[in-house]
Amino acid sequence: GAVVSQHPSWVICKSGTSVKIECRSLDFQATTMFWYRQFPKQSLMLMATSNEGSKATYEQGVEKDKFLINHASLTLSTLTVTSAHPEDSSFYICSAERGPSTDTQYFGPGTRLTVL
Amino acid sequence: AQSVTQPDIHITVSEGASLELRCNYSYGATPYLFWYVQSPGQGLQLLLKYFSGDTLVQGIKGFEAEFKRSQSSFNLRKPSVHWSDAAEYFCAVGEGYTGTASKLTFGTGTRLQVTL
Numbered sequence: 001g002a003v004v005s006q007h008p009s010w011v012i013c014k015s016g017t018s019v020k021i022e023c024r025s026l027d028f029q030a031t032t033m034f035w036y037r038q039f040p041k042q043s044l045m046l047m048a049t050s051n052e053g054s055k056a057t058y059e060q061g062v063e064k065d066k067f068l069i070n071h072a073s074l075t076l077s078t079l080t081v082t083s084a085h086p087e088d089s090s091f092y093i094c095s096a097e098r099g100p101s102t103d104t105q106y107f108g109p110g111t112r113l114t115v116l
Numbered sequence: 117a118q119s120v121t122q123p124d125i126h127i128t129v130s131e132g133a134s135l136e137l138r139c140n141y142s143y144g145a146t147p148y149l150f151w152y153v154q155s156p157g158q159g160l161q162l163l164l165k166y167f168s169g170d171t172l173v174q175g176i177k178g179f180e181a182e183f184k185r186s187q188s189s190f191n192l193r194k195p196s197v198h199w200s201d202a203a204e205y206f207c208a209v210g211e212g213y214t215g216t217a218s219k220l221t222f223g224t225g226t227r228l229q230v231t232l
Contacts (some may be wrong), residue, residue, distance in 0.1 A: 004159065032218075043223060044220075104162060105218075106159075107160035109158055
């Protein structure tokens with residue numbers, strides 16, 4: 001159990017367009033989901049914490065108007081990269097926490113975004 | 117602010133040899149510590165975690181880690197490495213459960229290469 005999926009796994013878009021990435025918890029309800037960004041050969045950097053039914057909490061330095069996060073249900077969170085530019089190209093990873101008492105995150109396989 | 121240091125960027129071991137991956141953390145209170153493994157095309161998989169209690173933690177795939185408060189370390193070990201263990205390993209520290217989700221801070225990762 002505790003499977004998290006992401007869609008798409010890979011996306012290429014033109015500069016100036018918006019891209020939506022979905023994160024789903026397949027076999028459990030996740031009141032909290034997290035979005036990370038990983039640069040090549042580097043660590044994961046937390047971008048934002050997403051709670052179902054409320055606004056996301058963004059980390060310092062992350063533009064909330066550029067990276068829109070919606071957590072409309074207990075199994076789905078979306079990250080929309082608006083007006084994407086080449087510097088937004090990265091590997092985006094989501095995770096979901098299974099219940100408020102487990103304190104363990106389960107990670108999706110990631111989405112590779114390439115902005116031309 | 118919490119931080120994690122993984123001193124070794126890249127380690128190569130022979131199959132069957134023992135393995136130790138180092139992790140040092142900085143955190144004011146009792147840390148929640150994790151080891152994750154990332155294989156190409158797959159999401160981060162939790163190997164083991166330490167919240168409290170016995171300082172020697174057993175995980176999946178034959179891995180174990182020991183929490184040493186005096187050294188601020190949480191090193192990952194495996195007595196006999198298999199070729200399938202080749203991957204990227206991340207140590208992470210969590211803020212701890214306070215009734216809300218735990219934010220994770222990751223180290224920069226250690227890439228393990230296994231020679232036959």
